[in-house]
Amino acid sequence: MPVPENEAESPSTAVLVNNLEVEYRVYHDRVRDERSGLAGRLRSKHIEIVQALRGVSFSVNSGEAVGIVGSNGSGKSTLLRAIAGVQAKSAGSVRVRGEARLLSVGATLKPQLSGYRNVKLGALAMGLTTEEIEEGLDGLVEFSGLGDAMARPLKTYSQGMKARLLFSIATLHIPNILLIDEALAVGDRQFKRRSLERIRNIRAEAGTVLMVTHNMSEIRNTCTRAVWMDGGQIVADGDVEDVLARYDAASE
Amino acid sequence: MLSVEPTQAPSEVIPLRDPHETERLGPYLRDVRRRWPYIWYNARSELRRQQVNTVFGNLWLLINPALTVAIFYLIFGLLLQVDRGVDNLLLFLAVGIFVFRATQQATTSGSKAVVNNEGLIRSIHFPRLVLPLTATLAETLATTLSFLVVFVVAVATGVAPSLTWLVLVPIVALQTVFNFGAGTIAARVTTHFRDTTQLLPFAFRLLFYGSGVIFNVTAYAEGRRWIEILFALNPMYCFISMARWTMLGGSDVTPLVIASSIIWSIALAVGGFFWFRAGEANYARS
Numbered sequence A: 001m002p003v004p005e006n007e008a009e010s011p012s013t014a015v016l017v018n019n020l021e022v023e024y025r026v027y028h029d030r031v032r033d034e035r036s037g038l039a040g041r042l043r044s045k046h047i048e049i050v051q052a053l054r055g056v057s058f059s060v061n062s063g064e065a066v067g068i069v070g071s072n073g074s075g076k077s078t079l080l081r082a083i084a085g086v087q088a089k090s091a092g093s094v095r096v097r098g099e100a101r102l103l104s105v106g107a108t109l110k111p112q113l114s115g116y117r118n119v120k121l122g123a124l125a126m127g128l129t130t131e132e133i134e135e136g137l138d139g140l141v142e143f144s145g146l147g148d149a150m151a152r153p154l155k156t157y158s159q160g161m162k163a164r165l166l167f168s169i170a171t172l173h174i175p176n177i178l179l180i181d182e183a184l185a186v187g188d189r190q191f192k193r194r195s196l197e198r199i200r201n202i203r204a205e206a207g208t209v210l211m212v213t214h215n216m217s218e219i220r221n222t223c224t225r226a227v228w229m230d231g232g233q234i235v236a237d238g239d240v241e242d243v244l245a246r247y248d249a250a251s252e
Numbered sequence B: 001m002l003s004v005e006p007t008q009a010p011s012e013v014i015p016l017r018d019p020h021e022t023e024r025l026g027p028y029l030r031d032v033r034r035r036w037p038y039i040w041y042n043a044r045s046e047l048r049r050q051q052v053n054t055v056f057g058n059l060w061l062l063i064n065p066a067l068t069v070a071i072f073y074l075i076f077g078l079l080l081q082v083d084r085g086v087d088n089l090l091l092f093l094a095v096g097i098f099v100f101r102a103t104q105q106a107t108t109s110g111s112k113a114v115v116n117n118e119g120l121i122r123s124i125h126f127p128r129l130v131l132p133l134t135a136t137l138a139e140t141l142a143t144t145l146s147f148l149v150v151f152v153v154a155v156a157t158g159v160a161p162s163l164t165w166l167v168l169v170p171i172v173a174l175q176t177v178f179n180f181g182a183g184t185i186a187a188r189v190t191t192h193f194r195d196t197t198q199l200l201p202f203a204f205r206l207l208f209y210g211s212g213v214i215f216n217v218t219a220y221a222e223g224r225r226w227i228e229i230l231f232a233l234n235p236m237y238c239f240i241s242m243a244r245w246t247m248l249g250g251s252d253v254t255p256l257v258i259a260s261s262i263i264w265s266i267a268l269a270v271g272g273f274f275w276f277r278a279g280e281a282n283y284a285r286s
Helices: A038-043 A076-084 A115-125 A130-144 A147-151 A159-170 A189-204 A216-222 A240-251 B025-034 B036-051 B057-079 B089-111 B115-121 B130-156 B163-192 B196-209 B217-221 B225-232 B235-248 B255-278
Strands: A013-029 A045-061 A065-069 A091-097 A100-104 A177-181 A208-212 A225-230 A233-238
Touching (some): A013 A208, A045 A091, A045 A208, A045 A225, A065 A076, A076 A177, A100 A159, A115 A147, A115 A159, A130 A147, A189 A216, A208 A216, A216 A240, B036 B057, B089 B130, B089 B163, B089 B196, B115 B130, B163 B196, B217 B225, B225 B255, B235 B255
Parallel strands (some): A065 A225
Antiparallel strands (some): A013 A045
16 A cells, blocks of 8 residues: 555654565575485575565654554564664665664674673764763763672673663654664563553653564553554554454454 | 644745755755864764773874884885885884875774764764764874874884975875875775775785885886886875975975875865765664
């Protein structure tokens, strides 16, 4: 269901995605060649094209919070990355108003460096100034709840601590559009509560939030709309309860 | 029908834009400049990170090239005695090796700048030129620091410090421009052809012997003009000859050598910049 660009665009549009396609080139070994000799091994290097998104169209208005659900490999993360501009597309268009910032658990930080240094590096890479970082640092340490751990190298952090740090960096300076890719999944209850509260604050300031999660109550509590993806396409888009009910029924 | 509220003043509305589109040159350069604190901070962190688990830490930036010089001196100076036309072989080798390493390290580290930062590329949107720039800067900091060893060798072998040493500053600056170009080109080449990182050491080994790092080209050319011209077309030979002249004097630096180094540096830096930027949208594929 392609959206004609000029019709869908309005001053309140924050994200406009039209017929978006993304394909990955995956280099891998063919499993069935494993047993054969040298010749088989040389031949076995194989490039596969995986269609991660097959024509996705939708638009999001400022102030909306959209929860994206779907099974593993349905293209949810790819969609967020494409909106953030960090995943090359193969067809279609993506347009965003302002800055779209991606928050994902897989984001690489430097494991040998301390939490503080990683905060500074991450924030500088996003284009924040040193002053903006200094200003927000105390609040960040408090919000993250990491305390003394901030001075320790990142390789000593647990998954949950890393998630806390990443979320804190990404929201050090509130972006126009925040894209959250399962980043809250590994945090504890206190961190989730604080994060969801911060997401609500972002929305209140007319920011836009898109979140991928497998936690349905997170979507019910924070989102104004839900999107269900499957096989690189949007299956349902609309009211949270409607979409989740249909997704639930299909997952049974 | 709902009535549509009057829209805000148009100046307050940020325009919709395509995050996949490479910005035009002006905004792109401004965006890179805005990341300068990142480049600077990251380059310093990179130096810290590399040595963080070793006993001598950043002293390795001095020890490593010093040991290399010592080995070459042992083999080529004391055992093989290839010191034809060279009075102070130790200093001759030290300058050659340090200048050569500066480009080798910068290019090698540039070749990994994009492929080793895939995680960062796939999580934060920023002008990718920042990555090879950071690599160039980190290596420039390291080599500038390691040049201390050359000064120590000079003084230890009885060469008095002189004002001509200051000419090293524009030479190093020019070489840094060259290194930036070589690094950005290597960064993009590696994204197309991963095996580049495996091949680079061999390319540099070949270049090493073709740049007069361990022998005096003029002395071995024995007046054959075409050999001197051939070497002058090699930018590494030019940088090394110019740096040697500041400390050892001699007549190796011809106008051709100077012109060659300037043309190479500008061509590589400008070409590298535009070629790297042209591939900007594709670094986040795969």
